[in-house]
Amino acid sequence: MGRRSDHSREEIQAMAIDAAAKLVETEGFQSLTARKVAKAIGYTVGTLYHVFRNFDDLVIHLNAQTIDEMAALIQQQIRKKRNPEMRIRVMAEFYVQYATDHPDRWRLVFEHQAPRGLPTPELMKERRDVMFELVAENLREIAPDRIPHEVAHTATALWSGIHGICILALTGKLYLGGAFSMVKLIETLVDSVLHEFRHR
């Protein structure tokens, strides 16, 4: 049947992304399908393909929204802090918090793979580095005379490490040789890298 125009293209896009987010949270990212999303917003798959290039495109939009959400939460939390070292600690704490609260949305960001060969869309490039940038900013404040390359290097090492703890914990692959908390693990990593960064 024909066009209803109950919703604009942008509205349908937003509805689809929100529905996808909800499906991912309730059923897990592995079982997200185009048909489920379409059904959830009262359309058929065809309409989804009218609004997104393909299923990966939808996932990429969802992931962008997830990153924005997480980044907003974290930036809101560090705005309350004045000490750059404290800010980095809080960032790590709430990164873990968000990942724990939304494990499937968070994993989808990192485990989704755009079709082989196709370039990463600008949509993601812009967002990919937001956390690294935030860490780098605060490292710069801790040691203003360090060359930018060194700051970037440390930010990358530190944040990749935190990410590693996070993902192993969430996927149940963390070493359990002594029952410890994720928070303490993160603390150890932050302490170690920040200490090394300062005294070198």
Place this chain on the structure above:
Amino acid sequence: MGRRSDHSREEIQAMAIDAAAKLVETEGFQSLTARKVAKAIGYTVGTLYHVFRNFDDLVIHLNAQTIDEMAALIQQQIRKKRNPEMRIRVMAEFYVQYATDHPDRWRLVFEHQAPRGLPTPELMKERRDVMFELVAENLREIAPDRIPHEVAHTATALWSGIHGICILALTGKLYLGGAFSMVKLIETLVDSVLHEFRHR
């Protein structure tokens, strides 16, 4: 049709795992399918299901083999070294090396998810912690008087961090704010955590 007995159950299992490994390396882990594996070993899907419980079971066996291969490579490398700190460095170096050489097999180990609710099979439980144990052993040698819990904690933090760098690099999600090498990033993390571990 009917039983040929050209190969025993165990032979078919081994052939399937090897074929799967090859397919993962050549076509990527996302496009591994039961039908392709069956075709590669000259059987039909039905036979695969006679030998594996399901497709996840096949993947789990492949992943176990991948971990064994990687662990063997690493243990062979550190046998040459006497210094425990040096051993940890070499472990990290060859962990990255293996991941870089076999990106899809390595990613499959960490991104495959056994069906929700089902317990992790013993097959994987045994192997999941092999790298952590290896790190812990050498940390113990570096500081023999530390309580086991502290050693396990540090091993977990360090190795999770290295894993994080590894996976972000391989999935193209690493911060590129200053063109640095993976090797240097790993070095920074190892240096930082080992230093903190010693002087505390």
Place this chain on the structure above:
DNA sequence: GTATAAATTGAACGCCGTTTAATAAAGCGG
């Protein structure tokens, strides 16, 4: 040599992402 047990197949099921022809509605020029 025949009965029994096991291995292997091909076809089916219900899903998946994706494409497409048909159709219904909206917008528009007169």
Place this chain on the structure above:
DNA sequence: CCGCTTTATTAAACGGCGTTCAATTTATAC
């Protein structure tokens, strides 16, 4: 208000997926 064009939407189809199962062929045991 009427046709005409454009666009939104649908249902149906395609090939491929993991999985199941009845049918069939073979090896083995007696």
